[in-house]
Amino acid sequence: MRRFDYYQPKSLEEASALMADLGSEASIIAGGTDLLVEIKEELRKPRHVVDIKKIPGLRDYSYDAETGLRFGALVTARDLEIWAPVIEHYPNLRTAVAALGSIQVRNRATVVGNVCRASPSADTIPPLIADGASLSVYNRGDERQIPIEDLFTGPGRTVLVPGDIVTGISVPPSRPQSGRAYIKHGRRKAMELATVGVAVSLERDGDTCTEIRIALGAVAPTPIRARNAEALLRGRAIDPAAFTAIADAAMAESTPISNVRASAAYRRDMVGVLTRRAIGQAMGGV
Amino acid sequence: MTRIVTMTVNGQEHELPSPANRTLLDVLRSEGGLTGTKKGCDVGDCGACTIIMDGKPVNACLVLAVEAEGADILTIEGLQHAPDRPHLLQEKFMEHGGAQCGFCTPGIVMMAKALLDETPAPSEDEIRFALAGNICRCTGYTKIIEAVQSAAEELNKARAQ
Numbered sequence: 054m055r056r057f058d059y060y061q062p063k064s065l066e067e068a069s070a071l072m073a074d075l076g077s078e079a080s081i082i083a084g085g086t087d088l089l090v091e092i093k094e095e096l097r098k099p100r101h102v103v104d105i106k107k108i109p110g111l112r113d114y115s116y117d118a119e120t121g122l123r124f125g126a127l128v129t130a131r132d133l134e135i136w137a138p139v140i141e142h143y144p145n146l147r148t149a150v151a152a153l154g155s156i157q158v159r160n161r162a163t164v165v166g167n168v169c170r171a172s173p174s175a176d177t178i179p180p181l182i183a184d185g186a187s188l189s190v191y192n193r194g195d196e197r198q199i200p201i202e203d204l205f206t207g208p209g210r211t212v213l214v215p216g217d218i219v220t221g222i223s224v225p226p227s228r229p230q231s232g233r234a235y236i237k238h239g240r241r242k243a244m245e246l247a248t249v250g251v252a253v254s255l256e257r258d259g260d261t262c263t264e265i266r267i268a269l270g271a272v273a274p275t276p277i278r279a280r281n282a283e284a285l286l287r288g289r290a291i292d293p294a295a296f297t298a299i300a301d302a303a304m305a306e307s308t309p310i311s312n313v314r315a316s317a318a319y320r321r322d323m324v325g326v327l328t329r330r331a332i333g334q335a336m337g338g339v
Numbered sequence: 340m341t342r343i344v345t346m347t348v349n350g351q352e353h354e355l356p357s358p359a360n361r362t363l364l365d366v367l368r369s370e371g372g373l374t375g376t377k378k379g380c381d382v383g384d385c386g387a388c389t390i391i392m393d394g395k396p397v398n399a400c401l402v403l404a405v406e407a408e409g410a411d412i413l414t415i416e417g418l419q420h421a422p423d424r425p426h427l428l429q430e431k432f433m434e435h436g437g438a439q440c441g442f443c444t445p446g447i448v449m450m451a452k453a454l455l456d457e458t459p460a461p462s463e464d465e466i467r468f469a470l471a472g473n474i475c476r477c478t479g480y481t482k483i484i485e486a487v488q489s490a491a492e493e494l495n496k497a498r499a500q
């Protein structure tokens with residue numbers, strides 16, 4: 054591996070000031086499952102690596118029926134995978150974390166790191182967008198919230214600036230009569246990046262769909278919302294006869310590429326199939 | 340920038356010199372002389388480097404040695420009771436032919452140990468799920484799964500007595 058200097062700040066203030074000083078040649082390391090692979094493969098060449106694991110308070114996670122789910126920047130995919138409130142209330146996020154790499158990877162990989170890496174195929178991003186989750190960001194004394202939906206500007210690129218340390222993620226609570234699903238599509242069951250990922254979160258009042266969010270992974274330069282598809286269902290009676298039009302709208306909104314994992318045409322077709330299936334699963338949860 | 344990293348490896352405290360850009364895997368193997376932990380892919384895909392760090396199975400190739408300061412580490416060398424008394428899992432792998440070339444075996448045995456610590460009576464599906472990050476090019480996995488099942492049965496019998 055290339056050489057770099059290694060820092061272990063003991064507080065957010067210290068980490069943020071250090072990152073701002075070191076500028077673009079510095080990288081934060083949390084679990085390192087992306088960063089170390091990228092350094093080894095020479096996709097990234099940071100001169101400074103700033104480890105945030107000695108900063109207190111970033112490992113907490115909590116769930117409250119009123120305020121929802123909140124977890125810190127050092128909470129791993131595996132922590133959430135085996136935690137009862139996530140299994141019970143966020144089956145979409147649960148599916149995503151349980152399908153991310155291997156148990157060994159999940160014991161290191163943080164969910165915040167998965168989001169910050171901004172890969173179009175990252176598994177945790179579609180369910181977090183569909184649930185309306187937001188990031189808490191600290192920068193030299195200031196704190197702000199960024200809806201995860203607004204974070205991405207391109208593959209591997211975000212609106213974060215030097216000095217920004219993401220401290221955690223908040224996910225709104227599940228309302229009564231709400232349902233959530235995430236479907237990861239790949240060529241095999243495990244150790245596979247998503248060919249297509251579809252997340253649906255919806256709420257209903259009797260037969261009417263009062264709110265719906267559909268998020269698609271791996272079919273555009275960033276994870277995206279399928280807003281035209283959502284609009285065909287929001288505020289309307291849930292009618293399976295309309296599902297074909299909804300699936301078509303989601304397909305039209307995706308702009309996939311062809312790569313070793315799948316062709317663009319196949320990805321677009323699967324967006325249709327999986328959007329329909331994910332709506333069905335999410336309704337089953339209502 | 341080389342640091343002296345202090346960690347407990349297989350119950351013994353070790354002080355290992357580690358430049359920042361060296362992985363725990365390389366330091367355990369080279370500076371620590373513990374070559375039982377294997378390097379297959381070096382990027383988290385194969386599981387040959389699986390060790391148990393603070394109670395959790397991880398890929399040693401995706402941990403920097405400097406990140407292991409103060410950690411409690413168990414490698415395959417720490418599993419046996421004595422040089423001539425292998426761990427039950429090791430015995431079962433021998434009995435069932437769960438190892439052929441043996442390169443994946445230390446990682447798989449460590450992962451199986453982590454599984455049985457958490458789930459003493461795993462189903463076949465649970466074993467396959469737990470071993471998803473460990474690649475074996477020789478056995479076809481069936482014998483590995485039989486070895487883990489048989490170790491679990493024996494452990495549970497011993498516990499019941």
Ligand SMILES: Cc1cc2nc3c(=O)[nH]c(=O)nc-3n(C[C@@H](O)[C@@H](O)[C@H](O)COP(=O)(O)OP(=O)(O)OC[C@H]3O[C@@H](n4cnc5c(N)ncnc54)[C@H](O)[C@@H]3O)c2cc1C
Binds near residue numbers: 158165169220244
């Ligand atoms: C074998 C293997 C299989 C995998 N399979 C999958 C898969 O199936 N699905 C999937 O989605 N991913 C997969 N991944 C990638 C996944 O492990 C990572 O995306 C992981 O979740 C990133 O978290 P980390 O803590 O390891 O991040 P790191 O590698 O430490 O960091 C990732 C990026 O986020 C930045 N960052 C981290 N924390 C913060 C913070 N608090 N504030 C600001 N920036 C931050 C870092 O600077 C870096 O750019 C796999 C990885 C491996 C090695």
Ligand code: FES
Binds near residue numbers: 379381385387400
């Ligand atoms: S060598 Fe670490 S997973 Fe392959």
Ligand code: FES
Binds near residue numbers: 438439443475476477
């Ligand atoms: S026994 Fe040869 S790789 Fe598994």
